[in-house]
Amino acid sequence: MAEALVSLLIEHFGSMALELIEEEVRLVKGVDEDVANLKTNLEDIRAVLKDAEQKQLNDASLKRWLDKLNNAAHDMDDVLDEWNTAILEFKIKKEEEAENNASSSNKKVCFPMPSSCFYFTRVKRLTLRRDIALKIKELNQDLDRIAKDKDNYNLNIKRIVERPEHRQTTFLIDETKVQGRDEDKSLLISKLLSESSDDGRHLDIIPIVGMGGLGKTTLAQLAYNDETIKTHFDKRIWVCVSDPFEEVKIAKAIIEGLGSSGPSSVELNALVRCIHESVEGKKFLLVLDDVLLEDYSRWETVHVALQNGAIGSTILVTTRKQEVSIMMGAATHQISLERLSEEHCWLIFSQLAFMERTTEERAELENIGRQIARKSSGLPLVTKTLGSLMRFRKTISQWEDILCSELWESKDVKVREIFAPFLLSYYDLPPLQKRCFLYCSVFPKDYDIERDDLIEMWMSQGYLSQTINSKKEGRDCFESLAMRSFFQDFKEGEYYGTITCKMHDIVHDFAQFLMGSEYVLIEVDGIKENKKEVDESTRHLTLAVRSEDHFLTLRHNAKNLRSIYIYADSNKLHVDRILLFSHLTRLRTLTMDDCEFEILPEDIGLLKHLRYLDLSGNTNLKELPGTLFNLYNLQTLALCNCSSLPRLPEKIAKLVNLKNLYIFGCCFEGLPKGIAKLTGLLTLDMWVVPKERKTYLDLGDLKMLKYLQFQSILCIQRCANAGNLDEAEKINLSSWQHLLDLTLEFRESDELYEIGEILDDDTEILESLQPHPNLKALEISNYQGATVSPTWMMSLTNLTSLELNFCTKCEILPPLGKMPSLVSLVICCLDSLKKVGPEFLGIIERDEEDHGIARRDQDTPSEPSIISFPRLKKLKFDWNEEWKEGKSGKVTG
Structure with missing residues (x-):
């Protein structure tokens, strides 16, 4: 753990974080020298950390030294972030003051006068500058002592080896067939x-x-x-x-x-x-x-x-x-169930370890490989882990290092008999991947981990770069961990391109074993709670609350927490009874989804370091406190299915670092104009076309958020409000080549049956919302045109999933049978649809397809060759009330 954090800190000291510090703090005497010493000490310590982390398992004193280093590294990270946040806050308030002055000058003539506010801000700035300088000096003294203590442990310097690039393969494919069962x-x-x-x-x-x-x-x-x-x-x-x-x-x-x-x-x-x-x-x-x-x-x-x-x-x-x-x-x-035989273990191991190797390489490594496979003791999970590890080791000497590792003879029975293979694979990871893997311990066992959620949590903890490419960096890290067999049970998520997975219980136990006192799980059921307690060494907490009546408050001992995952199994959770945010000011990640609380305390605004906030599924939440919009570092805000939330306030514009905003399932009339100022927004899963354009953002305003074109999922609600087709055409969806999953919802369901006639406007609006041919999944709902056949429909040659829901005026379907990639087709509540025939199936006669080429047997009558729906696996017609023809098995796919 320490190796990963120290490596990340060294990167921070060489990045913009240091430049921001120098901008203000270097004016204090001696700070330059302290910062230089910090970096030097960190680099000296990192050189021996690889050896220290492996030896600590058998040396309690060395483990305590590493704990001290870990705490100091966290403190350094907090100081860096505290100063960066202060600089950001000063800049935002300065811009707000300038805007207010400009607004005032347009209303009346003002005479310049000394500003007490300006004086107060300057004094506060000078005080903060001295405070940060003092903290850096204290940290430097602590790190000096820790660096000197390292000489007591005879640690060896191990060169950090850069891993060669390897060809990425998808983790969704099961790389091993089940053996021996x-x-x-x-x-x-x-x-x-x-x-x-x-x-x-x-x-x-x-x-x-x-x-x-x-x-x-x-x-x-x-x-x-x-x-x-x-x-x-x-x-x-x-x-x-x-x-x-x-x-x-x-x-x-x-x-x-x-x-x-x-x-x-x-x-x-x-x-x-x-x-x-x-x-x-x-x-x-x-x-x-x-x-x-x-x-x-x-x-x-x-x-x-x-x-x-x-x-x-x-x-x-x-x-x-x-x-x-x-x-x-x-x-x-x-x-x-018994253990697998040696031969079955060898088959599993060799399938992974010898992937992409030549026959000569396999022959050279087989003997030592069989000895390594034998170390799995007949356990398939361990065999897969060892096979995945050896896949990335090229030479005989590298394989011998694994076979002869001291971990196989560890004094710790748990390490020797259970965790040794996982430790070998863990030690082989680069620092970034180590830290990202350990963070997965915060999820409950058997939890469905959503890949992109996990990546955003990694970002919130500062593990990934803060650039537009951070998600790609996170996906590469996820892929590497998956190929090490640290994840399993991969599934496609609800939306195209989303991936979920799980951690095996043993792997989860292993991650928590490595986290030690940094991670705590507290279970509260109103009668009893487990004996684990949060102390100053705890950085990550999972809180399972099963009773709304129990009163639990995390106070001063929880001050160093960086992430809290609240899992509530009660009907209603009183957040103010559980969390006292004023003592949790170092928090980076907070997940409180499906807790059914009604009020979010005002003091959430004190969480200045917070970067990830998930409030999804809290259907009783009616308002967001204004203080929430003082969280200038916030990168991800998830409000999915907060159905009682009436609106997003204009103050959202203050969240200048917001990259991901999830609001699908909220019942908004429109989106505030302040969102247009969030120019760094990478993900916005829902856009609402408003009736009142003066109050809310219009559809054409999507073009102002240029990075959204790189996202893969989008739902456009209330498309029928796009009466101005120029606005709809401005967004130019056909240029969004990264968009894979698109939902077009024309109106709210309760408006649907108030409409008696066919609406030609719907047809025109649908035509104007042409997506890029790369689209994989499309849903059209609550549409009232006579036909759902825009000119672009048949150009979607990559479309795998299509849903048509509540298109109640549609009488004819397009020739969907010609769509070459369609795997799933759902047609629900098309009340005016009376029949489906050849035009829907896309049936073509072979002699027509061959453009008149003579058949070999002229006397054989022509029979149609059905080529409709070549890849279809799911076909569902449901609640189509007027459908009279095509019901009795005539439609096949």
Whole structure:
């Protein structure tokens, strides 16, 4: 950890941060020398850090030295950021004062007078200059002592080797086939198909039991996705459980998986009743992944509700504990997973380690490779980690370094038996990737990590550069960590181009092991809370709150926190009861999504260092405090689905560093004109076309935010308000070559059925919103034109997903069957659509396609060769009330 932070600090000292310091602080005597000493000491220390981080595992004294260094490095980072923030604040206030003076001069003649405000600002500036100089001097003295102490540990200088560029490959492809589980898969599927209440039960339970890293989840996935299983069960539900066993969360996940509309209440009894009704008469398969609970009383409530399913319904449980199998009364049905054989481990290892190597290289490395693969002890996860590590090591000597590492003989049993392979892979990472990996420990276990959210959190912690290319830098880092097998379960997100993943529990434990006291998880359920406490060494906190009545306040001991992730399972969270922002002034990242709080305290404005704020899903939030717009460092503001929030204030213009603004799901009448001043904005997921153009930004104003053309997702709401087609054409969507996912929503749903006639204006507006041919996903909704066939539709040759929703006046569909890349097509609530025919399918006769070339057999009658929808996998027609022809299987894809 220290190596990564020190490396980043050295970069800061050579960057604009230092120039800003020199601009003001160097005027204080001696500061130049102190800054130079800081940088020299940091560079001397970095030279031995690689050796120190590896030796600390067996040397408690050395670990304490590293902790001191880590704390000092964080303090240095805070001082740098404090000064940069002060400089920024002075500049913004100076610009505001100039604007106010200009505004006043237009109204009346003013006589120049001495300004008490100017005098106060100057005094404050001089005081701050001395304060920052004093802090730098104190930090320099501390670092001097730490640098001298390093000589007590006989640390070796290790040259920092630049990693050669390697060809990037997509992490979405499973690089290893599942090895050695064919018999286990056959046995499991056999049980799932044949187990039938031989003990008089309606509900069978099959546990898969084995130690972490054996592939229990993988085996469950193989069965869950098997075609015979899909057809055997009416419903399949997958729920990640982990620790603790949260009945409410699990019940909600089961209801969602059943496709039922859950109750408005989140009381367990109401949820259980809903499950009981939803499963009645259905044969279902429920997978409960990673169950650790041993208390039958907490399991019984959910279990009883599930017994209302049809005979043959089954619960498949994966667990590391034999006690879970016994508690569920299913020990006689369990599958005990064993370690893989050496040969199967070798097959997994070699597939990764020898990727892109020649036959000669493979032969040269095979002998030592088999010895390394043997170190995995039959665990597939460990084998993948070692294979991924060796993939980037080219020579025999580099492979021998891994085979002969001292970590395999560590005194720490946990390191020797569990973490050694992960440590070897971790030590092989460059400093930036180390820090980014460790940060992932702040997510709860089994959490779906959204790649771009993670990258923005890395940015907020200062790990990535602050340029327009920072997201690309973050994606490269993510890709590298993925290829090291630190992430798994990759999925396409809800929008095209978005990626989610998870961390295996063992990898998550490993990250938290390395973070040590820097990371704390506090669980509060109103009755008890875990014994971990936040102290001055804690930098990152995950707070799981399961009761709105519990009072918990993070006070002075939490002053060094840099990120807080609040996970609320209660109906309503009182933020002011949990966080006292005045003591959390070093916070960079704050996530409070789906907490259902109504009020955000005014003192959030004290978080001057804050760069990432996620308030998404708080549907009761009605107003943003004005102090929030004093957070000049804020880079990401997420307000998705804050449906009670009526507007964004004009003050948003003060967030001069804002790069990402997420507002999808908010019910705004328009966007404030102040957004046009956020010229560095990289992401804005929703644009609202207003009725009142004097008050809000118009559609044509999008062109003022030039960097938005580099984003991949955009929703334009209330397109019907774009009565001035010139405004719609000004944005020139056809030039947005990076836009991959576009939603065009013409009006609010409650306005839809007030319209009786076809609207030609909708047709013209749709025509003017032509996207670039690179577009991958398009949704058109609440559109009232007679046809949804703009001239540009068939030019979208890269389109993979198309949705037409509530286009209630549309009678004819374009020849969508000709679209060569279309994979998913959803047509919902086209009330005027009466039929679909050849024009929709795009059917072409072969002799027409061949331009009259004579057929070989002139006597054979011509038969149409159907080439419609060559890649279509999903076709859905839903709630098309007037549809009379094409229903009975005539439409195929």
